[in-house]
Amino acid sequence: MDENVNISLKLFIEYLQIEKNYSQYTIEHYQKDIREFFMFMSEQSLKCLEEVEYVDVRIYLTKLYEQGYARKTVARKISCLRSFYKLLLREGRVEENPFSLASIPKGEKKLPQFFYEEEIAQLFDVCEINTPLGQRNKALLELLYATGIRVGECAKIVLKDLDMDVSIVLIHGKGNKERYIPFGSFAHDSLTMYMNDGRKALLSKGDAHHHLFVNHRGGPLTERGIRGILDKMIEKSSLSGKIHPHMIRHSFATHMMANGADIRTVQELLGHAFLSSTQVYTHVTNEYLRKSYMNHHPRA
Template structure:
């Protein structure tokens, strides 16, 4: 089998059988494309089914020579292992050459945590006199109050807001849905955006149900959320590496440090358990809501 058909089949497997999001699929594809590039410069040229463990170890050396840091190499190893599990599962190979492939040891660097003063500074930097001001404030409040991934934020639907009972429903990785309590500050900012500003926006066809729209009536992209936050960081002069994920990390940090039940935080983040075989711990809605109210600083 040649590389391009193998990568194409791998993509279909990730989409149809693993139900991964498009961004995750693209990341896996990029990893295998690098292995393809490495195989292309070998003599004789290596095919997917002829790759050996030695080839893969040489591939890792090559990545290091290109200047890739250990964390990037570790991610590529994970992609390669998934690729060869796919080939084994579909009888393209009889032996998985990546089974004994080890990723370089990495030191896990935790993202920055925003203080309450940081949050207040970022929100104070928003010009609420502009139409996008209330929207941007609602974005920051929802990110911090609910710990959403940026893709979950941009895909948030009006039909999935249950503000009368202080919950929102989001669709996370693998199209898994979960209910998340929403704090009072976020609920207030969201209500102002929806009832006083968004109501005057004319959504494009098919965009009616999205919560966050741009001035042209289309739902916001991930890139736009990054830009909004970057501009606010520059305006405040904060010397931290801040992205949408920083709000998610801060959300979890404050809850856990405040004494929140780890299972409740895990449920709200939509994280896969690494200590048990159970994928998600399903908890009572009232328990989740009371956890937010008791431990989140903006509730």
């Protein structure tokens, strides 16, 4: 295959990192999607990106469906490739975008999954605070649940972003947008213990730096590392079913609205650019209240 194909991919990755400020986790998914399309090009004897036409896109879509991919996954792959070609068109590396006419299948609207309050309590119960790593994990979980921040945003926090006197953290979100989020006494106490004890013990094993959360070697804790910690917490708890770390963010929003927070406040705390992204929690909250009613009302 033409060497320009790999050069174009490198250009796109730099665009996602610098211009779009996407997380490494998202970039890895985009890179995987594009490399899979490169394999398809080889199978179809397409040597360069300029040779791809709309008919090839239709063949690729058919192949994805035959492989059993969910509609949401297919939509993500096509959206990624459309953005890829859009950049190449902007940079003059291709003359047209064959994905511009490809219709992205609409996925089923599913309500975000969340933990009930008693389930969140089970996660906190598995946290040990008699070791440096245990203190870190407890502080990590407390802060995520107290603020509803994304895992990627959590990994970026440095010590100067925290104002412990007023319990506020500065979050660097998507698109270089910043927002301040308050956190409660539980998170404050766990963070204080971790920073005064556990973090110092872990830093003694590595180079000094200003990241809030550190790994077992004393280096900055990555987004992937945080996901791994949360996965292990969930495994240690008695929770079952399909669970992912992002459910902590969904739980934060659901519990806030169930307890009377207005939607605009939740939107600002979550860092949503559009209110429509936050409105889904209105439906989640209704279901949450319905189940609580059915479980607790004596004549439900």
